[in-house]
Structure formats: structure tokens, C-alpha cells
Amino acid sequence: MNAPAPAIDWPQRLYTTLKRAGIRQVGYVPDAGHARLIDLCRADPDIRDVVLTTEEEGVALAAGAWLGGQRAVLLMQSSGVGNCINMLSLARACRFPLLMMITMRGEWEEFNPWQQPMGSIVDPVLKLCEAEIYRAGKADEVEGLAERAVQHVFGDERIAALLLSQQLIGKKVWTK
């Protein structure tokens, strides 16, 4: 039996997708699932990394970036979606392109029950906000779905969310 193939480095693939798309601003609230992608963006002198106090700031940041001719992405975990709801009206009313990459909590071997209420309504809430949703459950589908989200957002000035499932990210370790 052959040795198992090395795990696909999906955060690296997300990063290369963002570079191909010409992303220049990355707004994020720190999140363990996005840690590697955040590190890659912070190390890139051509990407401005903007740490946010709350996710809705990122919706406004991306709108401002687009007004000034730059593309942005917003990274967050599922709980942050709830923080964005009214600010998403800005993207909808003005048709600002908005690309979101969301790590999911509360859906697979979640230890913290307080993550479940928001995690369980991410899909319907984003759909109500006119976001196109792409869900990646396996590492080998992340890049292709990210590329589709990029095309949807910047090809037609729309909102899209790439959901990175908890099974893909792995469960949070609670004992140290």
C-alpha cells in the first residue's frame, strides 16, 4: 500500500486564489481556522492586512476599497456573520462586490454548545442577504469553489461566501 498522499494545503491554495484575483486588502477578525491564511497575507507586502474589532467593519472596509479601485476579502468565523447583517445592506443597496470566507463552527464535533445557534443559521441568513454560498467540505474542493466565488463577486459586483466546513478545518483542541 502506498504512503498516503500529503494533505492538501488548502489555506495556501486560498492564498494563491486571492493573489490571482488581485486582492489588495484583507479584513479579518482573528480566527484559528483562518490562522495560516492570515499569516500568509500578513507576510505579503502587496496585501494590506486590516485586523478588525468586529466583522461588520470589514463589510464597510471592502466597500471603501472598491470605491477606491481595490479588491478586498473578508475573513471570519461563522459567529461573525451575525455581526454583519445590517452592514450587508451597504453591499446590497450599492451592489458592492463582497467576498467572504467563513470558517464554520457549531456543526461537527463541536465542544462548545454556544457556537451552535449562530453556526446553524449562517446559510439561511446569508441567503436572505442575497449572498451566493459555496460550501467546501473537503480540501481538494476548496480552490475550485474559491475561484467560483471570486468570479461571482468581481465578475458581476455581487456578494458571495465561501463556507469552510468544520470537518475540513478540524475540531478545536480544548485540552492543553
Add this chain to the structure above:
Amino acid sequence: MSGPAGKLERRAAMAALVADRGDDLLVVPGLGSTTWDLAAAGDNDRNFYLWGAMGGAAMIGLGLALAQPDKRVAVITGDGEMLMGMGALATIGIQQPKNLAVIVFDNGVYGETGMQPSHTHDGGVDLIGVARGCGFADCLEVKDEPALAGLAARLKSLSGPLFAHVAIEASDPPRVLPERDGTVLKGRFRAALGLKA
């Protein structure tokens, strides 16, 4: 220019800040009165009026300032709008954009909803103290016409994030309503910068 309470009158204050603005000043007012004030000062494609997104003006300004480092960006908003998005001051303080000014017209009340007191009413929350604590080294307190003229002069050449607190009277001048189609506002703003509308 001063009103009966000795404070600045908002329309005249806005007009003073955007007079002779030049093509390189981009202005983002906040939802409500500051949008009407900016419209009253004269329409301009380089204004991005907000009819919603309360709490978002400063962050729109940050994204814009980072994308257009050779332009000057002025966010001119009200105390209520700033209070709703006060975390943006922390985010901007970390980024230290050289070309962004955040100016708060503070009348201590929510003018759009019936003049209910805001957190800054009667010497409550000190927004200059908040901005300074967030990393705005350059903070201006504007209470009279000479200080307003000083702020207008500072806006001509920004050299770091600037925060200004402008004490205005709690007046309710007639609304001057600008274009409210967001796609039109976005498109004309981008076209003015030479971008695809």
C-alpha cells in the same frame, strides 16, 4: 457662523471644510444629518453619501484611503454614527493611514430621531480621549471659527490620521437630500477617479 449657544452652526461648518476642496479630496459623510450637510454644501461626484450603514462611515473611509494613498479622504460624521462604530477608531489607529481624517460633528443628540441625548451629551463620552487612546496622535478640538479655519487648513495636506471633534449646535436645518440610488453614487464616484463605473 456661531449659533445662539455659541457653538458652530453645522451647515456653515461643513461648507467651510469642503470649500475649495480640489479634485483630490474624497468625502464620506455619515448616515443622517452630515449627509444632508454635505449635499447642502454643493453636490460633488467625489462625495459618497450614506443613506444607511450606520456606524460604517469611518471604515468606508479607511478602505478608500488605503486604496487611494495619493488622495485625501475626509470622513465627516455625527456623534451618534461615530458611537455606533467606535471600534473603527481602534482599527484605524492600528493602520495609521496618512491620508485619512475622521471629523465628528457633535451636537450631543440624535437629530434624525427627535433630539434624544447621545452618549456625548453634557460632557459625557469624550471622543477626543477615545481617538487619542486608539492611536490618533493628531486630535483637534474645534469649538470656534478660528479652530474651524485651522481644521480646514489641515485638511489641505494630511500627514497622518487626523481626528477632529467639532462642537456644533443642536439645530435641525431643512433637509437637503442628495441622490439616493447607491449604485449611482458608487458608479459616479468611481468614474470621477477614472475607474470603471
